[in-house]
Amino acid sequence: MIVASWNINSVRLRLPLLLEYLKARAPDVLCLQELKCTDEQFPRGEIEDAGYNALIHGQKSWNGVAILSKRPLEETQRGLPGVEDEQSRYLEALTQDETGKAMRVASIYLPNGNPAGTEKTAYKYAWMDRLCAHARELLALEEPLVLAGDYNVIPAPEDVRDPQAWLGDALFLPETRQRFRALVNLGFTDALRACTDAGGLYTFWDYQAGAWQKNNGIRIDHLLLSPQAADRLASVAIDKDMRAKEKPSDHVPIRAQFRN
DNA sequence: ATGTCGCATTCCATGCGA
Numbered sequence: 001m002i003v004a005s006w007n008i009n010s011v012r013l014r015l016p017l018l019l020e021y022l023k024a025r026a027p028d029v030l031c032l033q034e035l036k037c038t039d040e041q042f043p044r045g046e047i048e049d050a051g052y053n054a055l056i057h058g059q060k061s062w063n064g065v066a067i068l069s070k071r072p073l074e075e076t077q078r079g080l081p082g083v084e085d086e087q088s089r090y091l092e093a094l095t096q097d098e099t100g101k102a103m104r105v106a107s108i109y110l111p112n113g114n115p116a117g118t119e120k121t122a123y124k125y126a127w128m129d130r131l132c133a134h135a136r137e138l139l140a141l142e143e144p145l146v147l148a149g150d151y152n153v154i155p156a157p158e159d160v161r162d163p164q165a166w167l168g169d170a171l172f173l174p175e176t177r178q179r180f181r182a183l184v185n186l187g188f189t190d191a192l193r194a195c196t197d198a199g200g201l202y203t204f205w206d207y208q209a210g211a212w213q214k215n216n217g218i219r220i221d222h223l224l225l226s227p228q229a230a231d232r233l234a235s236v237a238i239d240k241d242m243r244a245k246e247k248p249s250d251h252v253p254i255r256a257q258f259r260n
Numbered sequence: 261a262t263g264t265c266g267c268a269t270t271c272c273a274t275g276c277g278a
Contacts, residue, residue, distance in 0.1 A: 010266060061267050207264035
């Protein structure tokens with residue numbers, strides 16, 4: 001079974017690329033972030049014609065997350081539990097692998113938090129704390145689970161081409177990284193790091209300043225696995241080729257393969 | 261080198277968020 005995650009930066013603008021990706025990689029599940037559209041504006045028909053069910057938590061203009069699956073989706077959570085969040089950043093569902101075994105997936109668009117030291121940073125930290133609390137509950141279920149998404153967190157210096165340049169950024173601040181570690185330390189496995197220690201593996205390159213041409217990237221899109229999912233992990237890939245396409249997203253998909 | 265996008269609107273120019 002393949003579970004992938006992609007911050008698509010406008011699903012309407014990126015629809016041709018999305019359909020190309022679904023055909024090329026045929027993920028069983030694809031978690032999307034930054035839809036930048038409402039549920040009504042989501043191109044559901046085209047996605048269904050491509051062979052996918054779609055669960056959508058949209059929002060006008062900004063944010064928005066979705067889960068696509070080849071098999072039925074049963075929504076288990078829309079928005080993190082607790083405080084009502086006007087920003088659409090969390091969606092969770094139960095689906096199945098090709099043999100019918102249950103797999104729980106969440107599509108996460110964690111707040112950016114910049115500029116550092118503002119109320120946006122405070123919102124990011126509070127959101128991470130809420131995610132951590134919910135993730136703890138999910139782990140207690142002891143089932144295969146993938147928390148997939150754009151975490152807006154650079155976990156370590158080897159995950160950024162130029163660490164010095166990001167020292168004061170909300171994606172790389174010690175408080176941000178500490179919270180990410182706290183989440184992982186509940187018992188999750190960072191899927192990519194289970195497969196390699198190599199640095200220079202990035203999922204985002206800014207549109208500005210020729211970042212892609214200079215490979216000035218960061219690793220901020222992550223697949224966190226429960227023990228029951230980690231035990232089945234076979235491989236992880238970053239679909240870097242998607243950044244070289246016409247009209248690319250600034251993020252590329254990350255994709256994990258699981259054994260049955 | 262803050263050098264780009266995508267969205268929205270008091271709408272074809274500008275502000276916001278990333």
